Amino acid sequence: DSGVTQTPKHLITATGQRVTLRCSPRSGDLSVYWYQQSLDQGLQFLIQYYNGEERAKGNILERFSAQQFPDLHSELNLSSLELGDSALYFCASSPLSGTQYFGPGTRLLVL
């Protein structure tokens, strides 16, 4: 158990819908990262937050957004969902410059 929690574990929804994925980092970690794992794109970095502020953006679509709250949990919002958004979404946490530990992931299926 990495200490990073993600909910829900599985999510099935329809095209055009909006979903919210939630992540709670390890105790004491201020940084949260979101990654997407899909068959065709592999593991890709989406976005990083540090202590409530956006630190870096990767290959994140404009339909996706994230935020980190004062209690350090983070949410990834995916809207106008398309079939191609089906993937495993990971959250990872770390101290600012430390090793990243991953949560169990949320498996999203868009039908």
Add this chain to the structure above:
Amino acid sequence: AQTVTQSQPEMSVQEAETVTLSCTYDTSESDYYLFWYKQPPSRQMILVIRQEAYKQQNATENRFSVNFQKAAKSFSLKISDSQLGDAAMYFCAYRRSGAGSYQLTFGKGTKLSVIP
């Protein structure tokens, strides 16, 4: 941009034998970190080992060790005394050091099968 290449999509090893997974990377940075993560069928991403580029000594964690060749930009993972539980996808990852983003750049992975 940094890239990470794992040239072996699949490998297999007999139980109790030794196997080496390859990884090469491309960067213009002199200071960085390299990682191997394991992803078993449960899909959980588990840290196996970490190497700091400024350290010449190769990292070791129990049956797992790396061969880090900085000049060649090579970072291979050796698994000794392979066990059935080692069967998984293995991902090599790079992270820059210094200020800024600490995002991981991953290779495409190597699927390791362990034959009883």
